[in-house]
Amino acid sequence: xxxxxxxxxxxxxxxxxxxxxxxxxxxxxxxxxxxxxxxxxxxxxxxxxxxxxxxxxxxxxxxxxxxxxxxxxxxxxxxxxxxxxxxxxxxxxxxxxxxxxxxxxxxxxxxxxxxxxxxxxxxxxxxxxxxxxxxxxxxxxxxxxxxxxxxxxxxxxxxxxxxxxxxxxxxxxxxxxxxxxxxxxxxxxxxxxxxxxxxxxxxxxxxxxxxxxxxxxxxxxxxxxxxxxxxxxxxxxxxxxxxxxxxxxxxxxxxxxxxxxxxxxxxxxxxxxxxxxxxxxxxxxxxxxxxxxxxxxxxxxxxxxxxxxxxxxxxxxxxxxxxxxxxxxxxxxxxxxxxxxxxxxxxxxxxxxxxxxxxxxxxxxxxxxxxxxxxxxxxxxxxxxxxxxxxxxx
Amino acid sequence: xxxxxxxxxxxxxxxxxxxxxxxxxxxxxxxxxxxxxxxxxxxxxxxxxxxxxxxxxxxxxxxxxxxxxxxxxxxxxxxxxxxxxxxxxxxxxxxxxxxxxxxxxxxxxxxxxxxxxxxxxxxxxxxxxxxxxxxxxxxxxxxxxxxxxxxxxxxxxxxxxxxxxxxxxxxxxxxxxxxxxxxxxxxxxxxxxxxxxxxxxxxxxxxxxxxxxxxxxxxxxxxxxxxxxxxxxxxxxxxxxxxxxxxxxxxxxxxxxxxxxxxxxxxxxx
Ligand SMILES: Cc1ncc(COP(=O)(O)O)c(C=O)c1O
Numbered sequence: 001x002x003x004x005x006x007x008x009x010x011x012x013x014x015x016x017x018x019x020x021x022x023x024x025x026x027x028x029x030x031x032x033x034x035x036x037x038x039x040x041x042x043x044x045x046x047x048x049x050x051x052x053x054x055x056x057x058x059x060x061x062x063x064x065x066x067x068x069x070x071x072x073x074x075x076x077x078x079x080x081x082x083x084x085x086x087x088x089x090x091x092x093x094x095x096x097x098x099x100x101x102x103x104x105x106x107x108x109x110x111x112x113x114x115x116x117x118x119x120x121x122x123x124x125x126x127x128x129x130x131x132x133x134x135x136x137x138x139x140x141x142x143x144x145x146x147x148x149x150x151x152x153x154x155x156x157x158x159x160x161x162x163x164x165x166x167x168x169x170x171x172x173x174x175x176x177x178x179x180x181x182x183x184x185x186x187x188x189x190x191x192x193x194x195x196x197x198x199x200x201x202x203x204x205x206x207x208x209x210x211x212x213x214x215x216x217x218x219x220x221x222x223x224x225x226x227x228x229x230x231x232x233x234x235x236x237x238x239x240x241x242x243x244x245x246x247x248x249x250x251x252x253x254x255x256x257x258x259x260x261x262x263x264x265x266x267x268x269x270x271x272x273x274x275x276x277x278x279x280x281x282x283x284x285x286x287x288x289x290x291x292x293x294x295x296x297x298x299x300x301x302x303x304x305x306x307x308x309x310x311x312x313x314x315x316x317x318x319x320x321x322x323x324x325x326x327x328x329x330x331x332x333x334x335x336x337x338x339x340x341x342x343x344x345x346x347x348x349x350x351x352x353x354x355x356x357x358x359x360x361x362x363x364x365x366x367x368x369x370x371x372x373x374x375x376x377x378x379x380x381x382x383x384x385x386x387x388x389x390x391x392x393x394x
Numbered sequence: 395x396x397x398x399x400x401x402x403x404x405x406x407x408x409x410x411x412x413x414x415x416x417x418x419x420x421x422x423x424x425x426x427x428x429x430x431x432x433x434x435x436x437x438x439x440x441x442x443x444x445x446x447x448x449x450x451x452x453x454x455x456x457x458x459x460x461x462x463x464x465x466x467x468x469x470x471x472x473x474x475x476x477x478x479x480x481x482x483x484x485x486x487x488x489x490x491x492x493x494x495x496x497x498x499x500x501x502x503x504x505x506x507x508x509x510x511x512x513x514x515x516x517x518x519x520x521x522x523x524x525x526x527x528x529x530x531x532x533x534x535x536x537x538x539x540x541x542x543x544x545x546x547x548x549x550x551x552x553x554x555x556x557x558x559x560x561x562x563x564x565x566x567x568x569x570x571x572x573x574x575x576x577x578x579x580x581x582x583x584x585x586x587x588x589x590x591x592x593x594x595x596x597x598x599x600x601x602x603x604x605x606x607x608x609x610x611x612x613x614x615x616x617x618x619x620x621x622x623x624x625x626x627x628x629x630x631x632x633x634x635x636x637x638x639x640x641x642x643x644x645x646x647x648x649x650x651x652x653x654x655x656x657x658x659x660x661x662x663x664x
Contacts, residue, residue, distance in 0.1 A: 009530065019499060019526045021456040022549040023576050025558065165462070171453065178455045183577040185553060282500045282526065283453060295474055296504030297452040 003249045005319060010199020010286075013322060015315035018198040019282045027185050032200050034105045044100060051096050052211065055129065058093075060084045060212075062219035062376070067346045072362065075229065075369035079349070079379040080216050082240060087121050089352065089381030090212060090240045095122035095191055097208035099130060102189035109133045109188045113177040115142055115170035115236065116307030116354060117149025118381055119193030124158035126191075134158040137176040139169040142306040148385045167300040170236075170310045174284050194237025195314035198285030202314050209243025216376055217247055224374055230365065232257045233378040234358040235328065236272075236307045238314035240380035245326060255327075257365065258317060259357045261303035262330030272301035273330035274313040275321045288315040304333035304389065305353035307381075335360040337393050340383060352381035353389065401492040401520045402545050402568040405443050406606040406627060414619070415628025416660050417444035417608055418635055419496065421461065422478045423468030424450075425643040431484045436653045438491045441660030444608075445485075446523065446630065449478055449497030456525045458580025460633040463640070475505050479517040486518035494547060494568070496523040499534070507535050511542040521545030521568045529565045536565075549573050550602065552594040559601035569606040571630070572598050574613070574622060580633045582612035588621050595625050616662040631659055 005012040018028055038044040052058040061084060065077040082090035095112075102110060110132045114120030120136040127134035136153055140162045143150050153160050166172040174196075181190040195202040195209075220228055231248060233241035235258040248254040263271035271277060271291075278289040283298055291299040291311035303309040320326040331339075336353055339360035344350045351359060358377050369375060383390065399407070409415060418437050422430055434445050450465035450473055457465070482493055495514060502510050502524070514522070522544050527535065529548055539546050545568030550559045553576055563570055575582060575590045591609065598607060610630030613619050623629040638655040642648035 017531050018528070019531050020528065021525050021551075022528050022562075022573065023456075023551045023553060025528055025530075026553045026555065166452070175453050175455045179458070179578050182456060185576050279504075281503055282498070284455070285526075290500075292500070292504060294504070296501030297469060298500075 001250055005316065006199065006203050010203065012316045012319035015280070015288050015318040016199055016202060016286050018285065019287065020198045020285045021182060023182050023185055024198070027181070028198055028200070030105060031101070034101055035200055035204050038101060038104065044104065048097055048100055052093065056086045056092050056096065057084060058211065059215040059219070062216060062223065064223070065347050068343070071346055072366035074366045074371060075373035075375045077362070078220065078374065078376045080212060080244065080376055082212060082378060082380045083349065083351065083355070083382035087118070087125050088384065089118040089122070090209060090243065091119040091193060092122035092125065093211060093243070094193070094205050094208040094239060095119065095126045098189070098191040099126040099132065102132070102191070103130065105189065107187060107189035109135070109184065110191055111135045111137070111177050111180050111188055112191045112193060113137045113170065113173040114193060115139070115173065115309060116305065116352065117142065117146040117153070117385060118307060120158070120160070121149050121152050123191050124153040124156040127158060128156040135180065136160050137163050137173040137180070139163050139167065139173045141168040142170065142173070145389055146306050146385050147388065169301070169306065171298065171301070178284065194239040195242050195316060196237040196284055196286065196312060202286065202316055205239055206242045206246055206316065209239050210246045212240065212243040212378065213245060213247035216244065220374065220376065226374070227251055227254055228376045229253070229373040230255050230257060230369070230375040231378070232259065232358045232361055232365065232375065234259045234308065234354050234380060235313065235317060236310055236354060237312070238317045240378055242314065242316055244378040249325065256325065257361065258326050258328040259361045260328055260330045261305055261308035261336070261357055262332045263302040265332055266330040269299070270302040271330070272303040272308050272310060274311060275317065275328040276330050280318065283312045286315045288318045289313055289321070304336065305357065307352070307354040308357065329361060331357045331360040335363070337390070340390055341394065349379065350383035351379060352383045353386045355380045400543065400545050400568060401490060402444065402494070405492055406569065409627070414623050415443045415608060416441055416619070417446055417628065417630040418442045418656065419446040419448060419630060419632030420635060421448040421450055421464035421468050422481055423471055423473035424464040424636065425467065425639055427471050427473065427477065429649070430481050432649065433652070434485050434491070435489060436649065437656050438489055440653050440657040442491065442656065443628070444492050444494065446494045446496045446632070447478065447482070449475065449495055449501060451498040451501055454498060456578055458578040458633060460636050461579050464636045475501060475510070479513050482517040482519055492520040493518065494521040494523055495519050499524050499527045502535065507538050511535070511538040511544060514544060515542035519544060521547050523547045523571060525549065529561060532565070547571055550598060552576055552590055556597065556601050559598060563602040563604055566605050569608050569627070570602050572607050572609040572626065574609050574611045577611070579611055581614040581637065587612040587618065591622050599625060616659055619659060
């Protein structure tokens with residue numbers, strides 16, 4: 001590949017790094033070593049790919065969205081069906097990968113943060129499957145709006161700890177998970193749920209998700225005999241998006257679009273549109289764009305979707321934004337909810353509210369496309385967990 | 395490296411025999427914006443040798459509930475970086491006690507690294523402790539800090555390797571901050587700290603040889619301090635001091651009670 005980021009120090013351009021307390025430095029060094037080893041360990045790789053096939057259900061389908069294509073009357077639209085992964089979202093690709101690393105490193109206890117609860121569920125699932133102790137930190141507000149996922153985690157034996165600080169959402173759950181990690185660093189492995197955190201997490205998590213883009217490439221080649229013209233994905237921390245984009249990053253003709261949650265609007269203070277409204281800074285161990293005040297205090301994000309309700313973004317997305325390899329736009333709560341309805345009605349697929357942000361952007365994108373072009377949307381998750389919010393909205 | 399002796403260095407040079415250096419951490423603007431300067435001056439009168447002045451951050455992920463609380467109070471009361479420099483200036487009108495600013499890197503980046511170091515020097519700050527900028531990342535501020543005569547104080551922890559301790563010692567000036575236990579800041583129960591420190595300090599003394607050493611995290615009283623700092627140059631108290639303030643503020647005479655606590659931390663019951 002021409003594209004080689006990150007550097008050995010974990011930098012994507014000027015973003016990334018390891019901005020963590022001294023106590024975590026040995027843990028990151030140990031993790032880096034274990035991860036590097038796993039890349040050249042055929043048994044590790046085989047076990048990971050076997051689990052993806054036999055347990056997660058990969059490869060996921062690439063579905064032609066014929067009625068949605070007809071609706072817009074422009075380019076052909078395909079969905080990459082991460083919603084069909086076991087547990088209902090892409091998150092499990094990474095949770096399984098990191099859990100295998102934890103086992104390899106001899107760690108006994110797993111912790112995770114979660115927003116929408118999909119990463120928490122994926123981690124609880126992997127822990128149940130392998131018999132690990134699991135503690136998941138979740139903001140009190142998110143526990144309310146994603147109650148189904150809280151119940152799923154508990155049923156599988158995970159302990160879900162309610163986080164009452166700050167905005168009571170993903171940012172604060174991540175703070176608590178890091179504090180737990182700092183305290184129990186000897187026996188605990190922190191499974192981070194997106195391409196955020198200190199190096200090597202953003203790189204490692206990307207690589208556990210690159211299977212999304214690799215499959216898409218092969219599947220589209222079979223169906224259309226060509227590369228896509230557009231890739232569209234929603235971006236919270238950015239894991240589903242980067243896994244989808246990364247295998248196409250050297251293909252200059254493939255245009256990539258990341259969709260952030262604009263909340264009530266990127267021009268209001270009720271937003272999670274980090275790249276649109278943010279400035280570079282350090283949160284949760286890496287340098288990246290952030291929503292912050294003039295004093296450098298982190299601002300509370302807002303989005304109707306718990307999984308995108310985060311004032312930061314993975315460092316690689318900051319880099320791809322600055323270099324303009326990927327273009328990022330915001331979609332409001334209202335537009336995302338309208339897209340939930342449209343995709344449900346036209347395709348019989350109820351998307352997660354996170355995912356619906358990507359679909360909502362088709363309203364803007366499709367009129368600009370040609371009939372002989374192909375758009376692929378990463379359908380990162382299914383919407384069962386969101387039924388309460390969806391019912392209350394309409 | 396600064397060539398002239400810094401205020402921090404001279405504290406250690408002037409230390410008599412077995413005396414222990416006491417460094418106190420207080421969040422700037424806690425319990426209110428008006429009290430910080432008075433508290434610092436009072437701490438000095440009651441035995442503090444160094445002051446670590448905390449720059450509040452909204453997401454202090456190396457801190458336990460006590461310092462999180464103090465940071466939130468201070469942010470709510472409207473603390474700003476400019477106000478913190480103002481506090482340091484006011485202390486400097488009356489005192490030469492070394493002041494180390496301690497806080498997370500983000501507010502510093504937002505202020506601008508060069509402007510921050512320059513304003514720090516101008517107001518009378520002596521050094522910096524930035525827990526989330528370990529030696530891998532401190533290049534972002536190191537040269538500006540040195541240029542403005544600020545000591546850079548790095549941390550070692552019980553799980554730091556011998557090589558790591560040596561590297562930290564090499565990068566540090568002023569002193570090396572020895573984190574007594576793995577975990578966030580905050581008082582610890584029983585003898586957890588003492589047990590952890592046993593082996594750790596032995597390794598610290600072998601590997602950290604060019605800087606003085608202060609041990610901190612979890613020290614809650616005079617007895618703890620004495621025991622834990624036995625084989626180093628002194629100790630750091632933060633959360634226990636903030637708890638002492640939290641217990642008394644804003645009752646009448648709260649400041650006196652807090653200063654009594656400080657006096658006892660240093661001298662024990664007399
Ligand atoms: C279905 C789904 N999509 C997207 C996201 C956002 O995360 P990321 O940007 O890391 O893909 C989440 C997070 O919870 C999710 O559950």
